[in-house]
Amino acid sequence: MAPATKTSLQGENDSDRVERLYQTVARKIAEMVAQNRHEPGWRLPSERELSEQLGVSRPVVREAVIALEVKGMVEVRRSQGIVVLPEPPHTMNFIGLGADIGPGPFELLEARLSIEANAAALAAERMPAEAMVELESYIDQMHRENDVLLLNENGDRSFHMLIARSSGNAVIASLIEALWQQRDNSIMWRKLHEHIHAPSIRPLWIGDHYAILSALRLRNAEAAKRAMERHIKNVMNELLEASENGQVEFVETQIVGRQGHSNRKSEESK
Numbered sequence: 001m002a003p004a005t006k007t008s009l010q011g012e013n014d015s016d017r018v019e020r021l022y023q024t025v026a027r028k029i030a031e032m033v034a035q036n037r038h039e040p041g042w043r044l045p046s047e048r049e050l051s052e053q054l055g056v057s058r059p060v061v062r063e064a065v066i067a068l069e070v071k072g073m074v075e076v077r078r079s080q081g082i083v084v085l086p087e088p089p090h091t092m093n094f095i096g097l098g099a100d101i102g103p104g105p106f107e108l109l110e111a112r113l114s115i116e117a118n119a120a121a122l123a124a125e126r127m128p129a130e131a132m133v134e135l136e137s138y139i140d141q142m143h144r145e146n147d148v149l150l151l152n153e154n155g156d157r158s159f160h161m162l163i164a165r166s167s168g169n170a171v172i173a174s175l176i177e178a179l180w181q182q183r184d185n186s187i188m189w190r191k192l193h194e195h196i197h198a199p200s201i202r203p204l205w206i207g208d209h210y211a212i213l214s215a216l217r218l219r220n221a222e223a224a225k226r227a228m229e230r231h232i233k234n235v236m237n238e239l240l241e242a243s244e245n246g247q248v249e250f251v252e253t254q255i256v257g258r259q260g261h262s263n264r265k266s267e268e269s270k
């Protein structure tokens with residue numbers, strides 16, 4: 001059945017789409033770059049300052065900066081902040097709003113927050129006992145995946161999807177699946193992850209998963225909902241902090257070595 005509106009989850013056609021918030025902000029930052037790039041020594045303000053100047057939240061600024069990174073206009077470098085790259089911005093096709101590169105990572109997480117928290121509450125009441133054992137096996141898998149590239153998150157995905165299915169509501173399950181699918185297809189998500197150090201963040205997320213599992217075992221819907229909310233909020237905060245001007249130490253060599261997701265450009269700024 002076709003949806004009533006054109007807000008397709010896969011976002012294949014953007015001709016009559018309402019501009020995404022991060023795109024509006026990216027356009028403003030691109031204009032700022034165009035106006036100031038000839039000033040000697042001019043550099044973009046920090047994400048925190050941009051957030052204040054533009055009156056939008058830091059996650060949205062983060063998304064806009066990632067979008068501009070994907071477009072090749074700027075680069076976020078540890079200790080240098082947001083560096084404007086040499087190409088003139090009018091070749092970037094962002095001021096005129098080019099192709100949609102999909103939903104922002106924080107936008108996706110915000111959607112997951114509301115849907116998955118409610119799914120966890122339902123799952124606390126409806127999940128069969130065997131599924132709890134299966135959930136624990138996915139946390140074990142997360143431990144095994146802990147020292148590989150962050151994008152390799154099959155244990156995490158399986159954990160969340162099992163809770164989604166255990167909500168006993170196929171519509172909720174398919175919505176959650178669609179959100180994960182968009183994440184998997186997202187260039188922005190991959191770009192965001194180039195700035196974080198998986199081995200220092202993953203153990204925190206694994207801890208969140210144990211908290212969710214405990215609440216489900218207690219069949220406590222309210223606690224399960226809160227634990228899921230806390231987990232996704234933690235992910236949002238940690239992704240944001242980890243990428244804010246590269247303040248979190250990350251070891252590029254580990255990331256580069258494993259899957260060729262090179263972060264070479266930020267290595268040179270060390």
Ligand SMILES: [Zn+2]
Pocket residue numbers: 156160205209231
């Ligand atoms: Zn998770």
